[in-house]
Amino acid sequence: MSVPSTTSRPVAANSVWPRLEPLLPQVTKPIQYVGGELGAVVKDWDAAAVRWALMYPDAYEVGLPNQGVQILYEVLNELPDVLAERTYAVWPDLEKLMRAHGVPQFTVDAHRPVRDFDVFGVSFATELGYTNLLTAIDLAGIPLLAADRTDADPVVLAGGHAAFNPEPIADFVDAAVLGDGEEAVLEITAIVRDWKAEGRPGGRDELLLRLARTESVYVPRFYDVDYLPDGRIQRVVPNRPDVPFRVHKRTTMDLDAWPYPKKPLVPLAETVHERYAVEIFRGCTRGCRFCQAGMITRPVRERSITTVGQMVQQGLEFSGFHEVGLLSLSSADHSEIGDMCSGLAQQYEGTNVSLSLPSTRVDAFNIELAQELSRNGRRTGLTFAPEGGSERIRRVINKMVSEEDLIRTVVTAYTNGWRQVKLYFMCGLPTETDEDVLQIARMAHEVIKAGRAATGSKDIRCTVSIGGFVPKPHTPFQWAAMERPEVIDRRLKLLKDAINAHRSLGRAIGFRYHDGEPSLIEGLLSRGDRRVGAVIRKVWENGGRFDGWSEHFSFQRWVDAAAEVLPAYGVDLDWYTTRERDELEVLPWDHLDSGLDKDWLWQDWQDALSEYEQDDCRWTPCFDCGVCPSMDTEIQIGPTGRKLLPLTPVKGLKLPTGAQR
Ligand code: SF4
Numbered sequence: 001m002s003v004p005s006t007t008s009r010p011v012a013a014n015s016v017w018p019r020l021e022p023l024l025p026q027v028t029k030p031i032q033y034v035g036g037e038l039g040a041v042v043k044d045w046d047a048a049a050v051r052w053a054l055m056y057p058d059a060y061e062v063g064l065p066n067q068g069v070q071i072l073y074e075v076l077n078e079l080p081d082v083l084a085e086r087t088y089a090v091w092p093d094l095e096k097l098m099r100a101h102g103v104p105q106f107t108v109d110a111h112r113p114v115r116d117f118d119v120f121g122v123s124f125a126t127e128l129g130y131t132n133l134l135t136a137i138d139l140a141g142i143p144l145l146a147a148d149r150t151d152a153d154p155v156v157l158a159g160g161h162a163a164f165n166p167e168p169i170a171d172f173v174d175a176a177v178l179g180d181g182e183e184a185v186l187e188i189t190a191i192v193r194d195w196k197a198e199g200r201p202g203g204r205d206e207l208l209l210r211l212a213r214t215e216s217v218y219v220p221r222f223y224d225v226d227y228l229p230d231g232r233i234q235r236v237v238p239n240r241p242d243v244p245f246r247v248h249k250r251t252t253m254d255l256d257a258w259p260y261p262k263k264p265l266v267p268l269a270e271t272v273h274e275r276y277a278v279e280i281f282r283g284c285t286r287g288c289r290f291c292q293a294g295m296i297t298r299p300v301r302e303r304s305i306t307t308v309g310q311m312v313q314q315g316l317e318f319s320g321f322h323e324v325g326l327l328s329l330s331s332a333d334h335s336e337i338g339d340m341c342s343g344l345a346q347q348y349e350g351t352n353v354s355l356s357l358p359s360t361r362v363d364a365f366n367i368e369l370a371q372e373l374s375r376n377g378r379r380t381g382l383t384f385a386p387e388g389g390s391e392r393i394r395r396v397i398n399k400m401v402s403e404e405d406l407i408r409t410v411v412t413a414y415t416n417g418w419r420q421v422k423l424y425f426m427c428g429l430p431t432e433t434d435e436d437v438l439q440i441a442r443m444a445h446e447v448i449k450a451g452r453a454a455t456g457s458k459d460i461r462c463t464v465s466i467g468g469f470v471p472k473p474h475t476p477f478q479w480a481a482m483e484r485p486e487v488i489d490r491r492l493k494l495l496k497d498a499i500n501a502h503r504s505l506g507r508a509i510g511f512r513y514h515d516g517e518p519s520l521i522e523g524l525l526s527r528g529d530r531r532v533g534a535v536i537r538k539v540w541e542n543g544g545r546f547d548g549w550s551e552h553f554s555f556q557r558w559v560d561a562a563a564e565v566l567p568a569y570g571v572d573l574d575w576y577t578t579r580e581r582d583e584l585e586v587l588p589w590d591h592l593d594s595g596l597d598k599d600w601l602w603q604d605w606q607d608a609l610s611e612y613e614q615d616d617c618r619w620t621p622c623f624d625c626g627v628c629p630s631m632d633t634e635i636q637i638g639p640t641g642r643k644l645l646p647l648t649p650v651k652g653l654k655l656p657t658g659a660q661r
Helices: 017-026 067-077 092-102 129-142 182-197 203-212 291-297 305-318 338-349 364-373 389-399 403-415 432-453 487-499 501-506 517-526 530-542 555-569 572-578 597-610 627-631
Strands: 050-056 083-088 119-123 155-159 175-177 223-227 233-236 277-278 323-327 354-356 382-387 420-427 460-469 509-513
Touching: 017 092, 017 432, 050 067, 050 182, 067 083, 067 119, 067 509, 092 129, 119 182, 129 517, 129 530, 155 182, 155 203, 155 501, 155 572, 175 203, 182 203, 203 277, 233 389, 233 460, 277 403, 323 338, 323 572, 323 627, 338 354, 338 364, 338 517, 354 364, 364 403, 382 403, 403 420, 403 432, 420 432, 420 487, 432 460, 432 501, 432 509, 460 487, 460 517, 487 509, 487 597, 501 572, 517 530, 517 555, 530 555, 555 572
Parallel strands: 050 083, 050 119, 119 155, 155 175, 277 323, 323 354, 382 420, 420 460, 460 509
Antiparallel strands: 223 233
16 A cells, blocks of 8 residues: 655654654555644644643544544644644554664654653543553553653553543553543643743652642552452552542533534544534433443533534534534433434535434434434434343343333334344343343344334344443442353353244344453453553563454453462452452542442442332432532533524535435
8 A cells, every 4th residue: 555645744853754654565554654634733843832642542543533532632732832643553563663663652643752742641432442552652662650750751641431440550651530621631731831831840740749639630659559358459548648539520511612623633544433523412311320431421411502503514614524423422312402403404405414313212203313314315324222132131221111112113213214223232231141131032023023014024124233241430330240251152142043043033133242251351451450450561561452353352361361460469350350349348449539429329239139210310300329419510401492503504515416315
């Protein structure tokens, strides 16, 4: 593959490009390392008081569309004296060449060495990116252990959902930020700017101390962990008087004040999403007990219909994207979603802009919205997520969907012209039995039967997609035991056989699943403590890279590393994964405050075991999860009664009549 010439772009003084460029013809997809995308920013290095390198620790094709990184990149670069550049995980072929030729981890914007920056911010959506963090730190020439770093090294800062329990990577990061990043990065920037302007008093330690004193930046080195003889944690306490006992999450309350991204990055190489994505609200109060994102992003904060409309218009004009995603954890729950969808659909009718909504809510309203959004004749797929196969397990996980609702909804989709729907479930849920999983097959058969009866056609399909359950910190299931991979795999085999036991119906049902092994390791990393850091390091030293990719993931490598490292601490892989915790156990993340009250979480766990459902506090009285009082706020939902402002049609996106449908 040829590499685009960069001769028209100036090469920064500290750029590694002259050394990197000759290596690129030898690697796969070299274009991912070139930068220069629409939306990319290269600023004057010397004019910047504070310099951030931002990383999504996966390959460019996954990392570039990441909303979190794009938002922070833009927020930071809007400051006149701040510079932010991006870096992604390099594939093993380039890593090998970089090591052989002494090329350090670089940013794609100006190909500057990551070690030259003040802050190296890494956003984790999943814990399986931890080995990629180690590769990047090591390739950058930054000491792997935070304790070995000097004033010449950047502050390695973790963010994203996995930062709500950064203990497994506590040895490798200098700090972690919990929650929303928009305002947090500005506060951190101000602290770094002042410290540098003052001549870096007290060195790195003083800078970290100033960050810790904000009470919203966690600096692991300022906390000691004591263990009980049986391996459980006795306590986590500050080891100096001037840092807080608990670190609190950041929450951006007014999303309308932060309408980012305004200038979305348009990738040069193929990526997993190529669309303008606008987050229509943050937080979720539906209360699905397995869902960490729903719990840690409370309270609900809606972006107004007016701002969404303006963002879509500006984002499309800037990027030229032909697709808009209206994102959130449960988009159909926005209080003005109906007006929003019809307004946007009307606005872009007759253009080649397609609009989509991640569709997980199981009701006919969702199909109405999807119909509205497909006015241009383009139908995006419909995905419904009952998550559990039996009514019983759905009560346990608090997913209030009846089988009748599901069948009625899917049949409505078929009768409205959809030929294919996707149904998403989990396997390995707390209290799950073989029978709960086998109910998925029966449900899928009923869906096809009802669909055929309603449409009179055999040309309808559904895909059953199964993910492995992973208990996550700050959820009611944080105390739950994981199921063993062999049990998961046996249940999935039973399910597959049960789907295919009926030949005619089985042929109309696709079946996709992940086996249980990666979930077990994700479980180790998500609920691990500082001792798990040695396992991550061992796996990385033994070649672990891109653990989120099935072709790179090696279960045996993790099992071997755990067996080598953990016995010295009197614990093992099972202890972290398949063991149920009791109420009084100190959890590794108890000193990190997501706003949720631990007593409420425990009660909700007990309710799960009693199969007792909890309503959504958006529509029913507050049930005291703790978030709103701890942040002195309340959920923010409409309806506001405001309408989408009249927008100017996007120039250049109009297709000739006839090409639209
Ligand atoms: S504190 Fe009450 S209103 Fe706020 S998110 Fe929790 S349950 Fe809902």
